[in-house]
Amino acid sequence: MTTVITKTVTKICLPLVILFSISLLLAGHNNPGGGFIGGVMFAAVIALTYVVFGLDHIKSFFNPDWGNWFAFGLLLASLTAFAALAFGHNFFRSAVEFLHLPFFGEVELVSAGLFDIGVYFVVIGSLLFIFKNVGDDR
Amino acid sequence: MDSFTALTLAVFLPFVLAGILPVVEKVLKSRIGWYASAVALLSFVLVSQVASSVIHGENIQGSLSWLPSVGIDLSFYGDGLSVMFGLIVSGIGIIIMLYSNEYMSTREDLPRYYQQLLFFMGSMLGVVFSANTIQLFIFWELTSITSFMLIGYWRGRPLSVYGATKSLLLTASGGLFMLAGFLLLHAMTGTFDIPAILQSESTIEFIKGHELFIITLILVFIGAASKSAQGPFYIWLPNAMEAPTPVSAFLHSATMVKAGIYLVARIHPIFSGTEAWFLLVSGVGIITMIAAGFMAFRQTDIKGILAYSTISQLAYLMTMYGYTTYQHPGIGVAAATFHLLNHATFKACLFLVAGIVAHETATRDITKMGGLRKEMPITFVLAVIGALAMAGIPPLNGFLSKEMFYETSLEMGAELGAPFTLIIPALAVLGGVLTFAYSIKFIDGIFLGKRPSASLPEHIHDPGWIMILPTAFLAALIILFGLAPSIPVHNIIEPAAEAIILEPLDLHVQLWHGFTPSLMMTITTFLLGILIYTRYDSIAAWQNRFNAKHPMISINYFYDAAVDNAKTVTFGFSSRMQPGTIKTYITALLVLMLVLFIIPIILLASDIIPSSLNFDIPLYEGIVFFFMIVAALGAALLPRYIPAIISLSGLGYLVSLLFIYLQAPDLALTQVLVETLGTIIFLLAIVKIPQTFKEHITPALMTRDLLIASAVALTVFIMMINATQGIVPPFESLSHYFIEKSLPLAGGHNIVNVIIVDFRGYDTLGEISVLCLAALGVYNLIHSRGEEE
Numbered sequence: 054m055t056t057v058i059t060k061t062v063t064k065i066c067l068p069l070v071i072l073f074s075i076s077l078l079l080a081g082h083n084n085p086g087g088g089f090i091g092g093v094m095f096a097a098v099i100a101l102t103y104v105v106f107g108l109d110h111i112k113s114f115f116n117p118d119w120g121n122w123f124a125f126g127l128l129l130a131s132l133t134a135f136a137a138l139a140f141g142h143n144f145f146r147s148a149v150e151f152l153h154l155p156f157f158g159e160v161e162l163v164s165a166g167l168f169d170i171g172v173y174f175v176v177i178g179s180l181l182f183i184f185k186n187v188g189d190d191r
Numbered sequence: 192m193d194s195f196t197a198l199t200l201a202v203f204l205p206f207v208l209a210g211i212l213p214v215v216e217k218v219l220k221s222r223i224g225w226y227a228s229a230v231a232l233l234s235f236v237l238v239s240q241v242a243s244s245v246i247h248g249e250n251i252q253g254s255l256s257w258l259p260s261v262g263i264d265l266s267f268y269g270d271g272l273s274v275m276f277g278l279i280v281s282g283i284g285i286i287i288m289l290y291s292n293e294y295m296s297t298r299e300d301l302p303r304y305y306q307q308l309l310f311f312m313g314s315m316l317g318v319v320f321s322a323n324t325i326q327l328f329i330f331w332e333l334t335s336i337t338s339f340m341l342i343g344y345w346r347g348r349p350l351s352v353y354g355a356t357k358s359l360l361l362t363a364s365g366g367l368f369m370l371a372g373f374l375l376l377h378a379m380t381g382t383f384d385i386p387a388i389l390q391s392e393s394t395i396e397f398i399k400g401h402e403l404f405i406i407t408l409i410l411v412f413i414g415a416a417s418k419s420a421q422g423p424f425y426i427w428l429p430n431a432m433e434a435p436t437p438v439s440a441f442l443h444s445a446t447m448v449k450a451g452i453y454l455v456a457r458i459h460p461i462f463s464g465t466e467a468w469f470l471l472v473s474g475v476g477i478i479t480m481i482a483a484g485f486m487a488f489r490q491t492d493i494k495g496i497l498a499y500s501t502i503s504q505l506a507y508l509m510t511m512y513g514y515t516t517y518q519h520p521g522i523g524v525a526a527a528t529f530h531l532l533n534h535a536t537f538k539a540c541l542f543l544v545a546g547i548v549a550h551e552t553a554t555r556d557i558t559k560m561g562g563l564r565k566e567m568p569i570t571f572v573l574a575v576i577g578a579l580a581m582a583g584i585p586p587l588n589g590f591l592s593k594e595m596f597y598e599t600s601l602e603m604g605a606e607l608g609a610p611f612t613l614i615i616p617a618l619a620v621l622g623g624v625l626t627f628a629y630s631i632k633f634i635d636g637i638f639l640g641k642r643p644s645a646s647l648p649e650h651i652h653d654p655g656w657i658m659i660l661p662t663a664f665l666a667a668l669i670i671l672f673g674l675a676p677s678i679p680v681h682n683i684i685e686p687a688a689e690a691i692i693l694e695p696l697d698l699h700v701q702l703w704h705g706f707t708p709s710l711m712m713t714i715t716t717f718l719l720g721i722l723i724y725t726r727y728d729s730i731a732a733w734q735n736r737f738n739a740k741h742p743m744i745s746i747n748y749f750y751d752a753a754v755d756n757a758k759t760v761t762f763g764f765s766s767r768m769q770p771g772t773i774k775t776y777i778t779a780l781l782v783l784m785l786v787l788f789i790i791p792i793i794l795l796a797s798d799i800i801p802s803s804l805n806f807d808i809p810l811y812e813g814i815v816f817f818f819m820i821v822a823a824l825g826a827a828l829l830p831r832y833i834p835a836i837i838s839l840s841g842l843g844y845l846v847s848l849l850f851i852y853l854q855a856p857d858l859a860l861t862q863v864l865v866e867t868l869g870t871i872i873f874l875l876a877i878v879k880i881p882q883t884f885k886e887h888i889t890p891a892l893m894t895r896d897l898l899i900a901s902a903v904a905l906t907v908f909i910m911m912i913n914a915t916q917g918i919v920p921p922f923e924s925l926s927h928y929f930i931e932k933s934l935p936l937a938g939g940h941n942i943v944n945v946i947i948v949d950f951r952g953y954d955t956l957g958e959i960s961v962l963c964l965a966a967l968g969v970y971n972l973i974h975s976r977g978e979e980e
Binding site: 077081082083084085086087088089090093094096097100104120123124126127130131134165166168169171172175176178179180182183184186187188 | 856857860861864865867868871872875876939940941943944945947948949952953955956959960962963965966969970973974
């Protein structure tokens with residue numbers, strides 16, 4: 054697996070795939086994509102890097118606690134669900150707002166989008182948490 | 192702040208502030224007990240504000256929307272009764288938390304201890320202020336759970352674990368009976384709201400005439416009796432004494448065990464005045480009062496004596512609440528309510544004394560103690576005040592309420608006529624005599640007599656002021672309530688008793704009220720008590736001999752046998768259900784699925800099995816299908832893991848190819864990514880297990896598996912044909928709704944995503960929680976295996 058070709062390709066792919074995963078996340082409400090797919094894609098490319106360069110090597114300079122990621126995601130998702138209560142609506146009521154910004158044009162703000170970001174972090178965090186623990190145990 | 196807000200905050204603040212307690216602990220370290228005391232004080236102040244409104248005759252009621260669809264709101268109700276309990280709970284709470292500052296060693300897990308105490312306090316306040324039955328039930332079970340955790344605070348001790356389990360099993364299951372009773376009440380009245388029932392005379396009349404009346408009463412009373420350790424349910428309370436002593440003082444004498452009494456008082460207007468009420472409540476009360484008082488004799492653990500005494504004293508209260516069927520409720524209810532308050536003060540005081548003694552002498556065995564009055568003079572005085580109040584000696588508060596108990600018992604006997612004119616007062620006196628005897632034993636055994644030098648440490652002394660002051664405060668209340676009874680009676684007892692009987696009440700309680708018959712009964716009690724006390728040890732010895740000879744005449748015997756049998760049965764069941772091989776689980780799941788699906792398939796056979804199939808498969812889809820079949824066969828038949836896994840993931844990629852043909856880019860993308868990650872994780876894990884299938888497959892096993900697999904395949908096939916070709920359309924497809932509403936309701940064009948994050952957001956929240964749990968599960972699986980090695 055660790056040939057020069059895979060290493061080079063992985064290096065090029067890594068930033069592109071991460072950007073793509075973020076764009077999937079943000080585009081999700083109106084186009085194919087969403088927090089789940091974006092998250093899985095992010096996790097997949099990190100997993101690829103782990104496999105290609107070796108978990109130990111990557112860990113020596115990049116070693117986030119993925120457990121925190123899914124904890125944060127779950128917190129964010131629950132908070133958006135509960136936020137509706139604070140505004141006097143039912144649990145999980147979503148809100149849509151359209152903003153007109155210069156340069157970007159019309160931007161849509163959806164509270165469900167925040168929830169989707171929570172999903173994104175949960176997916177990334179839990180998948181890589183599992184991945185790292187399974188892969189680490191030698 | 193209006194009173195309703197104060198009430199809501201008093202219940203919820205302990206939960207919130209206990210939630211952040213671990214953070215506060217980082218700053219305060221071992222001084223965290225002061226924070227907990229401050230929280231209790233805050234609750235007390237809030238309850239006091241409510242109390243001041245209630246004393247002025249204004250009941251507090253209000254609700255927050257919770258489950259409007261089933262008619263359940265988060266609603267709170269503050270009247271005289273609940274306010275009295277609220278004051279006791281938060282007031283004793285302050286005392287207990289202060290006392291714990293010295294009692295609990297700094298080596299203990301203090302955050303857990305105080306957090307659970309505060310959770311308990313919040314739950315208990317929730318019980319007494321809840322205005323609807325479902326909410327009351329939830330808080331009720333929360334008190335059972337927090338009690339369970341606090342009894343089992345020292346997790347390493349088998350006796351703690353035994354006591355905790357016992358209390359949870361009995362009180363939590365008793366709560367379920369209560370819930371059943373509440374549901375019947377709802378079936379009769381159509382409401383969960385307690386004040387709504389109490390305030391409507393016609394509803395109460397209707398319930399009393401209803402055929403479900405008796406069964407409802409019994410169910411609710413089982414809940415109350417299990418919580419208050421009455422009747423056969425008493426057995427959990429003595430074992431609960433394994434808790435740290437402040438916990439016993441708080442939960443198992445002053446507050447939680449009184450939740451059952453609270454419930455009986457709360458439902459008093461609904462059920463009282465009937466024969467069943469008297470027989471059940473007073474009957475169980477009288478038997479428990481005598482039996483528990485008698486059993487206290489053979490206890491050698493100082494907390495054990497107090498535990499049986501608590502059971503017996505709570506039974507007084509039950510007895511008096513039951514009397515109201517045959518007499519004007521004014522005296523009995525007032526006496527019970529006054530005794531409840533007095534019991535909370537003197538019993539908590541005695542427990543705190545027991546805690547001090549155990550803390551200083553490092554033993555709780557009364558046979559090893561004696562003569563401590565010289566070394567612990569302050570503790571001795573406090574113990575004497577508490578124990579004499581329990582024994583009913585004037586001028587302490589226990590004397591007053593005991594007199595009222597005798598008075599109401601006399602009247603009760605007169606109402607019932609011969610032969611009860613004598614029997615009921617005689618039973619009341621007998622209860623008092625037993626109480627007197629063990630109260631004296633508590634003082635005599637610990638503080639008087641000769642000091643055994645062998646069993647006690649050399650230097651014993653009074654504890655520091657942190658433990659003395661809270662105990663002394665309770666002792667001061669005992670004397671105050673005794674000398675000036677009008678203070679508690681007018682401010683607390685009258686509003687509470689009025690809330691129980693729903694009538695105005697004017698009480699006059701005086702220390703000296705002439706040579707009444709009840710005073711004669713009190714004097715008889717003292718004389719007989721002293722007489723019995725001279726025979727105390729021989730009675731205890733007789734009880735011990737009896738128990739040794741007849742081990743089966745004991746409720747504990749049956750409890751232990753039942754629990755042991757339940758363990759054997761469940762262990763046998765679960766070891767059969769969970770042998771640890773994945774194949775068994777999958778077989779079980781698939782067979783269950785078959786059973787569930789085959790019945791409707793057979794019933795609807797003519798409708799859902801199509802006579803002819805019209806498959807119009809384009810060539811490229813056909814090619815994909817062909818390779819899918821090849822890959823599936825490969826996954827099933829290849830003898831080694833890695834090729835089989837590769838084959839399986841090949842199948843997955845082919846499925847995603849199919850999704851692209853079917854114009855579902857979201858699904859295709861997801862499928863590819865999940866398949867990739869799944870394969871990688873699979874390959875990583877596979878390194879650690881043997882590389883070939885080792886299981887020996889017999890032809891019979893092979894046939895069985897093939898049969899199951901084919902049946903499943905056929906079932907799924909029939910289901911899919913129905914879903915896609917719409918042969919039976921009993922339900923309209925949901926997709927039209929989502930296609931129409933996605934943009935206007937949720938502002939999104941991507942229907943799949945809108946469903947996930949908006950329409951079905953609740954599902955998704957559940958799913959991501961499961962994902963997190965799965966991640967933690969994998970972590971534990973991998974790391975616990977490492978520990979075993």
